[in-house]
Amino acid sequence: MARATHRSAAQIGRTPAGPRPLPPLGATRDVPLPDVEQTIVANGLRVLAARNPSVPMVEMRLRIPFAGSAPDHPAVAEVLSSTLLAGTASRDRVTIDDQLAAVGAELGVHVDPERLAVGGSTLADGLPAALEVVADVLTGATHPDAEVLKERERLAERIRVARAQPSTIAREALQRRRFGDHPITRELPTSAEVTAVEPGTVRALHAASVLPEGAILTLVGDLDPAAAIGLAEKVLGGWTGGPARVLDAPPALVPGDLLLVHRPGSVQSQLRLSALALPRADPRYPALYLANLVFGGYFSSRWMENVREDKGYTYGAHSGIEFVPDGAVLDVSTDVASDVTAAALLETRYELGRLVAVPPTAAEVDAGRRYAVGSLLISLDSQGGFASTIANLAADGLDVRWLRSLPARLEAVTVEEVAAAALEYFAPSAFTGVVVGDADVIGPKVRALGGVAGP
Incomplete structure (x- = not known):
């Protein structure tokens, strides 16, 4: 009996007539996601809980609206977030760390112009102990003088x-270009502002702004949703005050010239373009989402194929939808060498115009659709991904039903609807933005293209 010979993957994938055809992809009409139970407890805290027992863990996401208009708010908020877990009247930093470690829990704190976020995970049977620690720091964090002084020096550095x-400089310039002096632009304080923060100011901000009314706590994992909500209500019931301060909507982005921002000696340039977009709740959002994918939202997009694969101007180019209070904006960004800055800007404008003049084909839309559904399913496959997604949706007034129906809504979008979204939102005239680089080197050619202001 002759022994079977080993065949490679390439051999298996071929027939005498050529490559084996791939079976057609079926439409994904629904996403099998767990139900999310929710309630608003007496102190105004909204609690969401979902059972996802893939591993014996629970993911926790707490979002507290944390806006502020005072000039020193960003600096004080940064120090507050860094010292929130530094101690309370009954627990010092070491005790907090030990008690969290004992139940397999990890917590982190982050702040931005919109929110103070506390997030992490714990073993499922350690959820009561982890919530006890969270409740203690929310209601009794002391922000000790020594910890504040130490953290402000570390933060300043x-x-x-x-x-x-360069990315920070470009982001700050872009934010100012599209939103002026609105507080949403103050994402990162200066080191001098942080160094000037006093412990008493941190404690005062905590008392005034770490409030439950309007906050959202999301729990996902190996839990009973009703029991988890009851536990959160019991443990966090002593957290009172409110309402937490919500960030006002920024002014609407106004199309206009790109601003040339001088960065002396830079060998690279940052192109950052932006235009108005649609929030998730808008019924036209799926069409805009697909139009963005065709333009620059994934590796096989038109813009990426042009400036990376064909021209070799950059290692990466990406466009996406960024959500802001009561709205959304398109972000188009890439980094290129100084000597090809003008050429890269020209090709970027060309691809924006081409998306309008030469609408996406059915094949392009279908490829983007498959990518969108596949990446959505991957992002929701873990407890952490699901927890973060429903927490973000809840802040926008949406729930798991919106998430479940998204694939079907993407499948229902027509090529004509994608073309209409491209025409309305991707026209070059709809954009503003910044070009950051050495103006002495890139300025003459960039300005010669027109539509560029600045030095």
Whole structure:
């Protein structure tokens, strides 16, 4: 009996007539996601809980609206977030760390112009202990003087490094270009502002702004939703006050010239373009989402194929939809060498115009549709991904039903609807933005293209 010979994957995938055809992809009409139970407890805290017992863990996401208009708010908020877990009247930092470690829990704190976020995970049977720690720091964090002084020095050094990075400079310039002096633009304080923060100011901000009314707590994992909500209500019931301060909507983005931002000695340039977009709740959002994928939202997009694969101007180019209070904006970004900045900008404008003049084909829309559904399913496959997604949706007034129906809504979008979204939102005239680089090197050619202001 002759022994069977080993065949490679390439051999298996071929027939005498050529490659084996791939079976057609079926439409994904629904996403099998767990139900999410929710309630608003007496102190105004909204609690969401979902059972997802893939591993014996629970993911926790707490979102507290945390806006502020005072000039020193961003700096004080940064120090507050860094010292929130530094101690309470009954627990010092070491005790907090030990008690969390004992139940397999990890917590982190982050702040931005919109929110103070506390997030992490714990072993399922450690949820009561983890919530006890969270409740204690929310209601009784002391922000000890020594910890504040230590953390503000560490933060100041980190901010000095961050503010020297081209991406930080470009992001700050873009935010000012599209939103002026609105508080949403103040994402990173200066190191001098952080160094000036006093412990008493941190404690005062905590008392005034770490409030439950309007906050959202999301729990996902190996739990009973009703029991988890009851536990959260019991443990966090002593957290009172409110309402937490919600960030006002920024002014609507106004199309206009790109601003040339001088960064002396830079060997690279950052292109950051932006236009108005649609929020998730808008019925036209799926069409705009697909139009963005065709333009620059994934590796096989038109813009990426042009400036990376064909021209070799950049390692990466990406466009996406960024959500802001009561709205959304398109972000178009890439980094290129100084000597090809003008050429890259020209090709970017060309691809924006081409998306309008040469609408996406059925094949392009279908490819984007498959990518959108596949990436959505992957992002929701873990407890953490699901927890983060429903927490973000809840802040926008949406729930798991919106998430479940998204694939079907993407499947229902027609090529004509994608073309209409492209025409309305991707026209070059709809954009503004910044070009950051050495103006002495890139300025003459960039300005010659027109539509560029600045030095």
